[in-house]
Amino acid sequence: MLFAYAPANGHLVRLDDPEGLAEALWIDLYRPMPEQIELVAALGVNVPTLADMEEIEISNRLYREDDLEVMTVVVPGQSVSKTPSAGPVTFMLSPSRLVTVRHHAPRPFETFPERANRAALGCTTPERVFLGLVEEIVGRLADLLEGIGRSVDDISASVFPSETSAGPDELQAALHRVGHESELLSRIRLGLLTVERMLSYFGQTIDGRADAHALKQLVKGEMRDIQALAVHADFLAQRIAMASDATLGMINLQQNNTVRTLSVVAALFLPPTLIASAYGMNFHNMPELDKPWGYPGALALMLASAVATWLYFRWRRWL
Structure with missing residues (x-):
């Protein structure tokens, strides 16, 4: 699918006519078809394949091609089957427009067009759209971290109930939730790492751009946010590890009690x-x-x- 947006009165307006791509400030390609790739190629932008996007070499993730900056990150989202996953997203930034390519569905790409006018620098240039979208991604990662924190609180409450001890079913469910939250946290930390590398690379290319000073300040602010979230992610990782150890410890205690009861009955x-x-x-x-x-x-x-x-x-x- 192809989504094209143009600025209008400080907002991003979706373009319904594919022939008007030349006027688009942001072109978002989601699992693009060959004819859509050809439309974007006519604008001078070579769309990378999924194999290219998944390449882990730094030379394939962050590079410059003429006047086009190509930057790839890995962010959490949903696969085609609506299951949580993490996949690569490529940002191709030129002086005239921003082109993004993705094969899964990160939520910021759905919410940003409606809230682009709320971005720190607005959405009037490709650079501002790019940083606004990155800001939306960082905000989404922060929301996911908060959700993990609440989930860990619920897990701790289920493992250590105030009145009675947790039963085997509750402990097994808690262990499943611990594994799920741990997997989600690993995807978030990978997203923070790759976004931070992308911003560090973009910060080296700001000189010479319009509004370079404002762009630099925003990049520094987003880098500080990412570093703070990384510290928060480390804290949550420790809490998840403690919840996992506590859950396994309670399971072992219950098993020990069962074995002790059987041993006593046999001894009688x-x-x-x-x-x-x-x-x-x-x-x-x-x-x-x-x-x-x-x-x-x-x-x-x-x-x-x-x-x-x-x-x-x-x-x-x-x-």
């Missing part, structure tokens, strides 16, 4: 089993065999041994 039957084994031996000279009280006596002795064992365990506080 050991003395009666010993007595029954002794009287189950087939020897001729066993006086109790001929006594009328032999059988009930053996039963009473087995019961007394089991009760004595139970009382001993209670005295040692093993039960």
Whole structure:
């Protein structure tokens, strides 16, 4: 799909006519078709393939091609099947327009067109649209980090309830949530890292651009935001690790309690089993065999041994 936007009264207005791409200030390509790639190529912009975007070499992520700055980052979003994922997004910045290419759906690309006028520098030039979009991405990453923090609070409350201990189902659900939040946090940290590298590269190319001073100030501000979010992400990583350890510890305690109960039950039957084994031996000279009280006596002795064992365990506080 191809989405084209042009500035109008301080806002970004979507262009419905593909023939008017020359007037577009921002062209957003989402899983572009060959005919859409050709339309953008006619403007002098070579759209990279997904394989090119996924290349991890720094020379393929951040480079200059004539007057076109090509920058690729990895940000969280949703795949075609609406499952959480992280994928590359390429920003191609020229003096006349910004072209973005993506094969998944990060939410900032859906929300930014409606809020472009709220960006710090507005949306009147390609550079300002680019930094406004980056600002929207950083804000989205901050929202995701806050969501992870709330989720970790809920996990801790479920693992350590105030009244009763958590059951196996609750602990298993908590462990699943811990894994989910840990995976999301890893995608956010990767996004912060790649966006920071992109801004550092862009900051070296600002000199000579219009509004260079204002652009530099905004880049510095966004870099500070990213660094603060990175510290917050490290803090959340420690909380997630603690929640994971606590959940596994509670599971181990429950398993230990179960094993201890089974061991105690088995131990209660050991003395009666010993007595029954002794009287189950087939020897001729066993006086109790001929006594009328032999059988009930053996039963009473087995019961007394089991009760004595139970009382001993209670005295040692093993039960």
